[in-house]
Amino acid sequence: MRVVLAGGGTAGHIEPALALADALRHLDRGVGITCVGTERGLESRLVPARGYELELVPAVPLPRSITPSLLTVPGRLAGAINAVAAVIDRVKADVLVGFGGYVATPAYLAAKRRGVPIVVHEANPRPGLANRLGARLTEHVFSGFPDGALPKAEFIGTPLRREIVTLDRLSMGDKARSWFGLENDRPTLLVFGGSQGSRSINQAALAAAPMLRRAGVQVLHVLGPNNTVDREPPPGDPQYVLLPYVDRMDLAYAAADLALCRSGALTCAELTAVGLPAAYVPLPHGNGEQRINAERIARGYGGLMVDDTELSPEWIIHNVLPILHDPERVAAMSEAASRLGRKDADIMLARKVLEIAR
Structure with a gap:
């Protein structure tokens, strides 16, 4: 079993991904886990510190308004999609789980291109652009907030570290x-x-x-x-x-x-x-x-x-x-x-x- 986790930028995206990684290892010691992130996010420090493999891909922030930077998005996004697709191919991923953030958009599109099942987790009551896109590409959508804005989401809560939930x-x-x-x-x-x-x-x-x-x-x-x-x-x-x-x-x-x-x-x-x-x-x-x-x-x-x-x-x-x-x-x-x-x-x-x- 090979799982790719995509979530980066802030601890709000990274910590739930790492909590899921720990839970996957708890249920199946043989599962292979690879995280994808960017150099600019906290994942560059937090993921290796927790003992998980981190693959860095280009960050592609999506402008919230029409600006000149919008013209550069397609080219940069294509490069990021190719980078994630290469990771998916290398590890022979069975599933991709996204938590939002800059890296999630190319990750969702790369998984869709490769025919890899996509799982989306949205912790916030108002989802970001990446997870709104991801939710359109899969039936497997989960929410950390009751009555969240993603219509198909199943409320399960937000994955947390064991040292927190057992405290x-x-x-x-x-x-x-x-x-x-x-x-x-x-x-x-x-x-x-x-x-x-x-x-x-x-x-x-x-x-x-x-x-x-x-x-x-x-x-x-x-x-x-x-x-x-x-x-x-x-x-x-x-x-x-x-x-x-x-x-x-x-x-x-x-x-x-x-x-x-x-x-x-x-x-x-x-x-x-x-x-x-x-x-x-x-x-x-x-x-x-x-x-x-x-x-x-x-x-x-x-x-x-x-x-x-x-x-x-x-x-x-x-x-x-x-x-x-x-x-x-x-x-x-x-x-x-x-x-x-x-x-x-x-x-x-x-x-x-x-x-x-x-």
């Missing part, structure tokens, strides 16, 4: 807080902005740091790899731990009572799977999918939502602090978040893929 936050809490140098008996706020970080969330949280400390709250703040700050909180008690990046997000989730974060599809899927309530700040750009993600969780009482323009230190103190000081409310929100999560999407999708390939 027991309560039993791991003390160990996780010690890992980050935090105390075990203080309310803990986790601040992060997704795989790339968020300037507005970083600024608001850092400005609120003195008030959070005076209220007895400790903070684990993940800036994001490309973000810097002009001034770090001075050493003190409670701790305000500032890190550029965290590889062990499972431990970060276990250490926290509440999160302040963006509401990308992967973030929402992970937080609901582990039952961590959050104050969500949807990305103000794009097609509005992050707002839809956050609204669903807020309606289910598993979190709060605030517009990026309304996020401020004062908002954090007036809205986040009361929750952190109310253990019963934290527990109720945690249970509500858990009811919205799915923990078995990786195995479910892996079984579907193996069935389709066979």
Whole structure:
């Protein structure tokens, strides 16, 4: 059995693909897995680090409006299709699974050209151009969001890493807080902005740091790899731990009572799977999918939502602090978040893929 996975650019495309790869290997140790991606995406670092083969193909962003760059798309797309088709031929692929992103469009077209079955997974409520195209080329379409926009999609959830879906936050809490140098008996706020970080969330949280400390709250703040700050909180008690990046997000989730974060599809899927309530700040750009993600969780009482323009230190103190000081409310929100999560999407999708390939 040979499977080609196509998804790149952001962690929201790559992590579900890698979670599927792990699940396929769990079900069939002999399955061959090849990932296709581009040099510009996070896949160039994440895929090899997880032990999977990565084939690089040219990135072909599709313009969303009529511009001069539109004239260059056909030639560049043809080259990318040929590159993916060569990978399919070399590994003798039985099935291609796409998760969206720049590499998915040529991957879908190459698989169609070669007569290889196509599987599409769309994690967002509003699919991108690549997956809208892919869904027209196959009957095998799956969704990470209930009532998604792809009409034929079967809702199964978003594939997540095993260390996330098997995480027991309560039993791991003390160990996780010690890992980050935090105390075990203080309310803990986790601040992060997704795989790339968020300037507005970083600024608001850092400005609120003195008030959070005076209220007895400790903070684990993940800036994001490309973000810097002009001034770090001075050493003190409670701790305000500032890190550029965290590889062990499972431990970060276990250490926290509440999160302040963006509401990308992967973030929402992970937080609901582990039952961590959050104050969500949807990305103000794009097609509005992050707002839809956050609204669903807020309606289910598993979190709060605030517009990026309304996020401020004062908002954090007036809205986040009361929750952190109310253990019963934290527990109720945690249970509500858990009811919205799915923990078995990786195995479910892996079984579907193996069935389709066979």
